[in-house]
Amino acid sequence: MTSWIDDPAFAADKPFGPQTLPYGVVAEGVAVRVGDRALPLGPLAAAFDDDLRPLLTAPNLDALLAAGPAEWKRVRARVRELVTAGTAPEGAALVPVDTARMPFTVADYVDFYSSRDHAENVGRMFRPNAEPLLPNWTHLPVGYHGRAGTVYVSGTDIVRPHGQRAGEDGPVFGPSVRLDIEAEIGFVCGGAVAGRVSASAAPDHVFGLVTVNDWSARDIQAWEYVPLGPFLGKSFATSVGAWITPLEAFAAARVPVNASGKLLDYLVEDQPWGLDIAIEVVWNGTVVSRPPFRTMAYSFAQQLAHMTVNGATVRPGDLFASGTVSGPEKDQRGSFLELSWNGTEPVAVGGEKRTFLEDGDTVTITATAPGPDGSVVGLSEVTGTVVAAG
Numbered sequence: 001m002t003s004w005i006d007d008p009a010f011a012a013d014k015p016f017g018p019q020t021l022p023y024g025v026v027a028e029g030v031a032v033r034v035g036d037r038a039l040p041l042g043p044l045a046a047a048f049d050d051d052l053r054p055l056l057t058a059p060n061l062d063a064l065l066a067a068g069p070a071e072w073k074r075v076r077a078r079v080r081e082l083v084t085a086g087t088a089p090e091g092a093a094l095v096p097v098d099t100a101r102m103p104f105t106v107a108d109y110v111d112f113y114s115s116r117d118h119a120e121n122v123g124r125m126f127r128p129n130a131e132p133l134l135p136n137w138t139h140l141p142v143g144y145h146g147r148a149g150t151v152y153v154s155g156t157d158i159v160r161p162h163g164q165r166a167g168e169d170g171p172v173f174g175p176s177v178r179l180d181i182e183a184e185i186g187f188v189c190g191g192a193v194a195g196r197v198s199a200s201a202a203p204d205h206v207f208g209l210v211t212v213n214d215w216s217a218r219d220i221q222a223w224e225y226v227p228l229g230p231f232l233g234k235s236f237a238t239s240v241g242a243w244i245t246p247l248e249a250f251a252a253a254r255v256p257v258n259a260s261g262k263l264l265d266y267l268v269e270d271q272p273w274g275l276d277i278a279i280e281v282v283w284n285g286t287v288v289s290r291p292p293f294r295t296m297a298y299s300f301a302q303q304l305a306h307m308t309v310n311g312a313t314v315r316p317g318d319l320f321a322s323g324t325v326s327g328p329e330k331d332q333r334g335s336f337l338e339l340s341w342n343g344t345e346p347v348a349v350g351g352e353k354r355t356f357l358e359d360g361d362t363v364t365i366t367a368t369a370p371g372p373d374g375s376v377v378g379l380s381e382v383t384g385t386v387v388a389a390g
């Protein structure tokens, strides 16, 4: 069976073959990624059922997110038929994938802290005289509400933030001198507005997954964040991949979550929603880390159940991120804070040594997961270059 899309990158053993089909937005509107190119879906709307057409001719993915799981399934099934057919549907025209823009309107943004290795590493560095893990951590997915308005699409330059940091004689103001990354997986919500979403209903409210780089200014963060939590040290920029890989594509990647202990009933999963996603962090062209998402201690289903257990509603466009993904090994750490052990162990990046980010540095995060029948499912890259503070 050969598709009219004659492209070696559109194959089962490649991340963006017909098993993946992520959605994004290009100049022509809503599109699906096929290999290294994008297929705008608006011009193909006539090939879909009447009620689905407005979802595809819309300027971005907001309407599709709002439509809900039954429509997501129908659109994906029809897209798959169209892209695997022997002949091109009327109106089909492939465009470059790198023209993608921000695909949806971010409603609210929440960030969790669900990697035990990351939490213990940060605890050891920031609270050397205390237990690395605080007592709540094994009982709930710790998180905070972030800033939706500063979530940017992959490729957006990151301006080094200004702020206060601790100095020898009181606070000092200026550009951050400890600018860092956080390699994470993000979950894009959709479907009905709902509060108290159970862990088993969570998949009905998650449209798909994106790579996330939650840029963090460690000096600003360390000085400001006690006791209320992350504020300006993390609110200046969070980058997301431009293509959302549907949750449905991850069916073969499911693994039991690496549970942290006995949980209260509302956090107990009846279906395992851990995900075997392999992440890669590239700093100026050098792979510096391979964080394993399967080591996370809470799944997205538990995170969504927790986020709404007080009655707070989730709505289409909400984005929540997993928390920095770090594994037990040194070369599996998802932040430069950890990779350089708070700046004390510089990392080899190309021919240079780095601790935190310098102006002009580029960081790219990609991820893959096992797909059906031995195929591979990809998450599109999230990349960003640091530019000097204005």
Ligand SMILES: O=C(O)/C=C/C(=O)CC(=O)CC(=O)O
Residues within 6 Å of the ligand: 111, 112, 113, 114, 115, 118, 119, 122, 123, 126, 182, 184, 214, 230, 322, 323, 324
């Ligand atoms: O433990 C701390 O004091 C700080 C932790 C973080 O900075 C991590 C964070 O914001 C959430 C995450 O991405 O895991």
Ligand SMILES: [Ca+2]
Residues within 6 Å of the ligand: 111, 112, 182, 184, 214, 323, 324
């Ligand atoms: Ca984070």
Ligand SMILES: [Mg+2]
Residues within 6 Å of the ligand: 146, 214, 215, 216, 234, 235, 236, 237, 238
């Ligand atoms: Mg951030």
